[in-house]
Amino acid sequence: MNLRTFTLGMLTTFGFAWVFAVVLPFFKTRELTPVYFNEVADGKTDMYFPKRTGQVVNGAKVYAQNGCYVCHTQVVRPTYAGNDIHRDGWAGFKLDPDRGDTRRETNVFDYMGEDFAQIGVMRIGEDLSNVGSRYEKLAIDHNTKQKEALGDAWNDTMKVTPQELLYEHLDNPRKVLSMRWSTCPSFHFMFEDKKHASSHPIPKPEARSLVAYLLSMKKNDAVPASMNYSPVKPAQK
Amino acid sequence: MSQETQQTPEQDAILRTAIDRSLRHPVMFFFTSGAAWLAVSLVLGIIASAKMVAPEFLDGCAFLTQGRVFAGHMSVLVYGWGCQAAFGVLIWLVSRLTRQESRASGIILTAGHLWNLFVAIGLIGILAGYGTGVPWLEFPVMVWPVLLVAYALIAIWTMIQFRVRSTGAVYVTQWFAIASLIWFPWVLGTAVLLIFFVGGNALMAAAVAAWFHSGMIYLFFLPCAAAAAYYLAPKVTGHPVHSYSLSLIGFWSLAILGPWAGMQKLAGAPIPYFLPYLGAAATVLLGVPTIAIGYSTLRTMLSDTAKFASSPTLRFTAAGVVCMIILGLAGAFVNLPSSTLQISQFSITAYGMDILAVYGCFSFVMFGAIYFIVPRLTRREWLSKRLIKMHFLFSMYGVIAVASLAVLGGLIHGQGQEDFTHTWDSAAERAYPYLVATLIAWCFVLFSNFFFFMHLLLMWMRLGRRSSHPTLLGHAHLESPHGEEGDIDNAGPGSVIAH
Numbered sequence: 001m002n003l004r005t006f007t008l009g010m011l012t013t014f015g016f017a018w019v020f021a022v023v024l025p026f027f028k029t030r031e032l033t034p035v036y037f038n039e040v041a042d043g044k045t046d047m048y049f050p051k052r053t054g055q056v057v058n059g060a061k062v063y064a065q066n067g068c069y070v071c072h073t074q075v076v077r078p079t080y081a082g083n084d085i086h087r088d089g090w091a092g093f094k095l096d097p098d099r100g101d102t103r104r105e106t107n108v109f110d111y112m113g114e115d116f117a118q119i120g121v122m123r124i125g126e127d128l129s130n131v132g133s134r135y136e137k138l139a140i141d142h143n144t145k146q147k148e149a150l151g152d153a154w155n156d157t158m159k160v161t162p163q164e165l166l167y168e169h170l171d172n173p174r175k176v177l178s179m180r181w182s183t184c185p186s187f188h189f190m191f192e193d194k195k196h197a198s199s200h201p202i203p204k205p206e207a208r209s210l211v212a213y214l215l216s217m218k219k220n221d222a223v224p225a226s227m228n229y230s231p232v233k234p235a236q237k
Numbered sequence: 238m239s240q241e242t243q244q245t246p247e248q249d250a251i252l253r254t255a256i257d258r259s260l261r262h263p264v265m266f267f268f269t270s271g272a273a274w275l276a277v278s279l280v281l282g283i284i285a286s287a288k289m290v291a292p293e294f295l296d297g298c299a300f301l302t303q304g305r306v307f308a309g310h311m312s313v314l315v316y317g318w319g320c321q322a323a324f325g326v327l328i329w330l331v332s333r334l335t336r337q338e339s340r341a342s343g344i345i346l347t348a349g350h351l352w353n354l355f356v357a358i359g360l361i362g363i364l365a366g367y368g369t370g371v372p373w374l375e376f377p378v379m380v381w382p383v384l385l386v387a388y389a390l391i392a393i394w395t396m397i398q399f400r401v402r403s404t405g406a407v408y409v410t411q412w413f414a415i416a417s418l419i420w421f422p423w424v425l426g427t428a429v430l431l432i433f434f435v436g437g438n439a440l441m442a443a444a445v446a447a448w449f450h451s452g453m454i455y456l457f458f459l460p461c462a463a464a465a466a467y468y469l470a471p472k473v474t475g476h477p478v479h480s481y482s483l484s485l486i487g488f489w490s491l492a493i494l495g496p497w498a499g500m501q502k503l504a505g506a507p508i509p510y511f512l513p514y515l516g517a518a519a520t521v522l523l524g525v526p527t528i529a530i531g532y533s534t535l536r537t538m539l540s541d542t543a544k545f546a547s548s549p550t551l552r553f554t555a556a557g558v559v560c561m562i563i564l565g566l567a568g569a570f571v572n573l574p575s576s577t578l579q580i581s582q583f584s585i586t587a588y589g590m591d592i593l594a595v596y597g598c599f600s601f602v603m604f605g606a607i608y609f610i611v612p613r614l615t616r617r618e619w620l621s622k623r624l625i626k627m628h629f630l631f632s633m634y635g636v637i638a639v640a641s642l643a644v645l646g647g648l649i650h651g652q653g654q655e656d657f658t659h660t661w662d663s664a665a666e667r668a669y670p671y672l673v674a675t676l677i678a679w680c681f682v683l684f685s686n687f688f689f690f691m692h693l694l695l696m697w698m699r700l701g702r703r704s705s706h707p708t709l710l711g712h713a714h715l716e717s718p719h720g721e722e723g724d725i726d727n728a729g730p731g732s733v734i735a736h
Contacts, residue, residue: 064370067304077505
C-alpha cells in the first residue's frame with residue numbers, strides 16, 4: 001500500500017462516517033421544529049412545550065458533577081428497545097387518578113434546558129425520567145396515610161412535601177426500610193450539620209438545585225397525537 | 238517487517254542505537270508516568286468498586302463520592318495511562334520503522350509534562366466537583382484544549398518523520414500507528430468541539446459522546462495494540478507477518494466500520510432512528526477486523542514456539558491479542574438490537590467491555606511492547622523474571638475476572654432490569670455478587686501493577702541488569718528471542734559506550 005492509497009482511504013472511510021453519522025445529524029437537530037396539538041385529535045391547538053420549573057440548569061450541573069449518571073439513566077425506551085415502560089412509575093403511571101394511563105416513552109423535548117442529555121452509563125439505580133412524578137405521588141400517599149392514621153390529631157402543618165422526602169433520601173438513601181438494599185452514596189455533604197439527629201436535613205444550595213432538578217423530571221405529560229406512539233392509551237379528559 | 242537498506246549490519250545497529258538514544262527520555266517518561274497513573278486509576282477503581290458494594294465505605298467526603306471517584310478512575314485510566322503508553326509506543330515504533338532519530342525529543346518531553354500536569358489538574362477537578370458529566374470526557378472543559386495542544390506537539394514530529402521517510406512503502410505496523418495518530422485527535426477534537434464549544438441538541442451531544450467513547454476504543458486503543466502486535470510478533474520471532482492480505486482486510490475493515498460504531502448506546506432514545514442501528518451494526522461487524530488482526534498476529538507469534546514460550550514480550554502481546562478477539566466477539570454478542578442490546582445497554586456489561594478493551598486488549602499489548610522497548614532505551618535488561626511473571630499472572634487473572642464477570646454478570650443483571658414483573662431491587666441484587674468479585678479482581682490487578690511500576694522505575698533509574706542476555710521467562714535457552722546473541726542492541730557491534 002502506498003501513501004496515496006492510505007491517505008485517500010483514511011479520509012474517505014473516516015470522513016464519510018464523520019459527516020453522515022456525526023456532523024450532519026448534530027447540526028440538523030440543533031433547532032427543533034415545534035410540534036402542535038391537533039384540534040381534532042387532541043382537542044386543543046397550542047404548541048407542545050413541556051414545562052420545567054425550578055433550577056434546572058444548576059441542578060443538572062450538580063447532577064453531572066457528582067456522577068449521578070454512572071448509576072442512573074434518564075431515558076424511557078420504547079418497547080422495541082426495552083421494557084422500561086412497564087416498570088411502575090418509570091414512564092408515568094398506569095392508573096393516574098386524574099389522567100388515567102400517563103405512561104409514555106421519552107421524547108426529544110424532555111431534555112429542554114439541558115446542554116447534555118444524561119442518558120447514563122449504567123442502571124444500578126432506577127431510571128429518573130419521572131422521579132419528580134414519583135416523589136409527588138409518594139408525598140401525597142404519605143400525607144393521606146398519615147391523615148387516616150392520626151384522624152383528628154392531623155393538621156396541615158404535618159404535611160410533607162416531595163422536596164423534604166428527596167432531601168431525606170439524598171441525606172441517607174437507606175433510611176427508609178424498603179430502600180435498605182440501595183447502594184446509592186449518601187450526599188450528606190450537601191446538607192448543613194444537623195443539631196439533632198431527629199431534625200430534618202437542612203439543604204445547602206447545591207442540594208436545593210439538585211432536588212429542584214430532580215423534581216422537574218415529570219416526563220409523562222400528554223403529547224400531541226402526532227407524537228404519541230402508544231395510541232392504545234385511552235385519551236381521558 | 239525488516240526494511241531493505243543498503244547499510245551493513247553494523248551501520249544498521251548504530252542507527253538503531255542512535256534512534257533509541259534520541260528517544261530515551263520522552264518514551265521512558267511516557268511509560269513511567271503512564272504506569273504511575275495506572276496505579277492511581279486502579280486505586281480509584283478499587284474505591285469505586287468498593288463503594289458500589291458497600292456505600293458506607295469512605296462515606297462523608299465530597300471528593301470521594303462514588304460518581305466522582307468512578308469518573309476519575311476511568312479518565313485517569315484512559316488519559317493518564319492509556320494515551321501515554323500509546324504515545325510512547327507509537328513514537329518509538331514510527332521512529333524505528335522510518336529509520337530516523339527523533340529531532341524533537343525536548344519538545345516531546347515538555348509536551349509530555351504538560352499532558353501529565355493537565356491530567357492531574359483534570360483529576361483534581363473531577364474530585365473537587367468540577368467534572369463535566371460527559372462519560373470519558375469528565376475533565377473540566379479548560380483541560381481539553383490544552384491536552385489537544387500537548388498532543389499536537391507530541392505527535393506532529395512523528396507525522397513529519399513519517400512524511401519525510403526515505404522508503405516508499407507503508408508497512409502494516411505503520412498503517413495502524415499512523416491511523417491511530419490521525420483518528421485520536423479527530424475523534425477527541427470533534428467530541429470536545431461539538432459538545433463543549435458548539436453546543437446543540439442535548440441528545441445529539443450525548444450521541445456524539447457515545448460515538449467518541451466507542452471511537453477511543455476502536456479507533457485509538459485497538460489500532461495502537463494492533464500496531465505494536467504487528468511490530469513485535471515478527472520482530473521477536475524473526476518470521477514475517479503471517480498473512481499480508483489478512484492484515485490488509487483487518488486494517489480496512491476497521492477503518493470502514495470503526496467510525497460508525499458507538500451510538501447504539503442510545504438505542505431507544507429520541508435521536509434519529511438510523512443512528513443506533515448503524516452503531517449496533519458496525520459494532521457487531523467489528524468482530525471481523527479483530528479476528529483478522531488477531532489471527533494473523535497470533536499465527537506470526539506461534540511461528541516460533543520456543544520463543545513464544547520464553548519471551549515476556551510475546552506472552553503479554555499474545556494475551557492482549559486474545560483479549561482483542563474476545564472484545565470483538567463479545568462486542569458482536571452484546572450489541573444485537575431487539576435481543577442482547579437491550580439487556581447490555583445499561584447493565585454492568587458496559588463497564589466490563591470498557592475494561593476488556595482498555596485493560597485487556599490494549600494494556601496487555603502495551604506491556605508487551607514496554608518489556609521489549611525499555612531494555613533497548615535504557616541499555617539495561619529487566620531485573621527479574623519473577624517480577625514479570627507475577628505481573629503477568631495477577632494482571633491476567635484480574636482482567637479475565639473483571640471482564641468476564643462484568644460482561645456475563647452484566648447480561649444476568651440486564652435480564653433482571655428487563656424483568657418488570659419483579660421489583661427493581663431484585664435487578665440490583667443480581668449485579669451485587671458480580672460487583673463484589675470485580676472488587677476482588679481489581680485488587681489483584683493493583684497488586685500486579687505495583688510490581689510492574691517498581692520494576693519500570695528501577696529500569697528508568699538505569700538500575701537494570703548490565704547484560705547482553707535478555708530476561709526470559711523459560712529456563713535454559715539456546716537462542717535469544719531478541720536476535721542473535723551478542724547482536725542485540727545493548728551490546729552489539731553498534732553499541733555506543735553507555736553513560
